[in-house]
Amino acid sequence: MTKRPENTSALPLDAILLGDCIAEMARLPNNSVDLVFADPPYNLQLNGELHRPDNSRVDGVDAEWDKLGDFEAHDRFTRAWLTEARRVLKDDGSIWVIGSYHNIFRLGAMLQDMGFWILNDVIWRKSNPMPNFRGRRFTNAHETLIWASKTPKSKYTFNYAALKMANDDLQMRSDWVLPLCTGRERLKVDGRKLHPTQKPESLLYRVLMASTKPGDVVLDPFFGTGTTGAVAKYLGRHFIGCERDPAYAEAAHARIDSVEPAPADAITATQSPREVPRIPFGNLVERGLIRPGELVFDVRRRYSARVRADGSLAADSARGSIHQVAAALQSVPSCNGWTFWHVERQGQSVPLDALRSTLREGQSA
Amino acid sequence: MTKRPENTSALPLDAILLGDCIAEMARLPNNSVDLVFADPPYNLQLNGELHRPDNSRVDGVDAEWDKLGDFEAHDRFTRAWLTEARRVLKDDGSIWVIGSYHNIFRLGAMLQDMGFWILNDVIWRKSNPMPNFRGRRFTNAHETLIWASKTPKSKYTFNYAALKMANDDLQMRSDWVLPLCTGRERLKVDGRKLHPTQKPESLLYRVLMASTKPGDVVLDPFFGTGTTGAVAKYLGRHFIGCERDPAYAEAAHARIDSVEPAPADAITATQSPREVPRIPFGNLVERGLIRPGELVFDVRRRYSARVRADGSLAADSARGSIHQVAAALQSVPSCNGWTFWHVERQGQSVPLDALRSTLREGQSA
DNA sequence: CTTTCCAATGAATCGTATC
């Protein structure tokens, strides 16, 4: 394959391009972005209304942008935007797409047909999915992500050590347990959700930590309310978003403006049981219970260390997992970092273990 | 659609058909099996020789072989066996396929293109997966199953209550945590595994419990060492397996012969309320469990109505069936009057549903 | 202020028998 010239200088960095993603991507140079993350319309084909057993109506996805028509129309559209995304992607870059059974199989087959090389399919296991109200199928409790490099020979980025660190020193698996985007994180207008399918930041956090380096450029053709941009800014990555709907784009702007980036020295990736569900320390970071750069300390405040984005700690004389750093600072062979380290919450010292318990409640093995 | 004639009598029940599955399925009558379970091959490595999925020999054995050509061969083979499986499947039957990211997207897209209607994609989350040795990807810790009915209108079997029962009274989700097939269950010859991808019986157990009834016929075009047959026999279902490797077929025979079926009364699925005989409300009145003129009320006593001799209810503003009046009073589209309305019996509020079940028990006894 | 209870809600392809 002929290596195309890279042309990063002409890129509209950290910008939201208002318009159809195919037309907007067409204005970007060849071979210029490091990662594509795409959450395209699922083309759900919903007929009537659905009610819960208590007779309340389910607020389904009835947005016009999700109605792509039959399989043929869906495939035409998909091939068009994937073609542009592939052209803009660097040869050593990779792409993530997310979808449900309605569209993910067609997406995956088309990726293969276009020469992308599938690296993993990843399952987002939702810890709190919507039930199946009529009892006619299995609870639809997951969505599928496909991670693919541009070619079989691409030297794609995979921060193996960082992911392993974030997973309590176990290899990160292809199934990720993360909750839906609800509560304070969910953007609302007059008490109603602004976007029907806003993704949780924890999901993008893990995607970007896994497959980008600080300073990389992430292209999101279906930007929506800007989850990709918010997490990219937080983690010191650049973003380019395409969004057709001005209301979504405006909300994304405001949201991203309010993001405080994590400290630069905290986001560098690390170089290279059980009755209750195991919760890795990195989970607390990606779920926002602890910020990268935040200080942790022992109960007597003799030692302290800083949290890094991949779930490792950095102290003056030691780096590594919460357990390794605690042991090193005390010059003992081992130490349980969960009970050793504390953070300050509302003027109180709280052990990491207590934060972990809040995550455990409601998460099954 | 023209309903094809069913022809179960000509079926080779509980048999292993030795030969290519496309040719063997071609000998089976239309519209004759209740379920298809298929674990198709996608790897090129068979018996030490490199083959394409359609069994054509591949000449060059380097990484530069024609990927697209390989996809085409795979798709041709897939369409051929799916076409036969679809023909043999009853209109109200359903199909399961299992695969990994190498083939599952092509399988799913083809199912959709052929008119199957996807009901769920299900994730088999392996509790003990093989680690990723090179650290270049996420640990591949799952496989994907697709469950689809023959058409969007199929009245497929789903034993909702049975699966809920098996899941601590929570509805079964689309992600299943099950271990690999290891230990005593794994068939071995001279200490080496006989089949490279033997599936665990627990997986088939859940599949058959979910989507078949006792006595149903299950067709497995890629029978291998007969996991489907073993579980089918155990659960009182019939099987038909196709297998072209005589060694696998022989091992499957021996394996299935040694299976002791579970007691017949133990394999009947938990009966769901949908399947019990319907009893009209008027029956309760004519049988004397409720007197004409008696007052019924909701559990909080916000609404009430009077029973009429013909089994209808009369409230201030509405008349009709127990369901219609309950719905009208609450201004909701529909309501189950059996659980909504109560009567007083020995100082207690008793739902009509409870009176009905006393009648049912008298019937069956 | 704490605890408890109630209401709301999330990418959803979510009936069937009878007349």
Place this chain on the structure above:
DNA sequence: TGATACGATTCATTGGAAA
């Protein structure tokens, strides 16, 4: 074949109201 009526059916989490 289409209209009508019956009647089966929910989990985890959040947030606010109520006690």
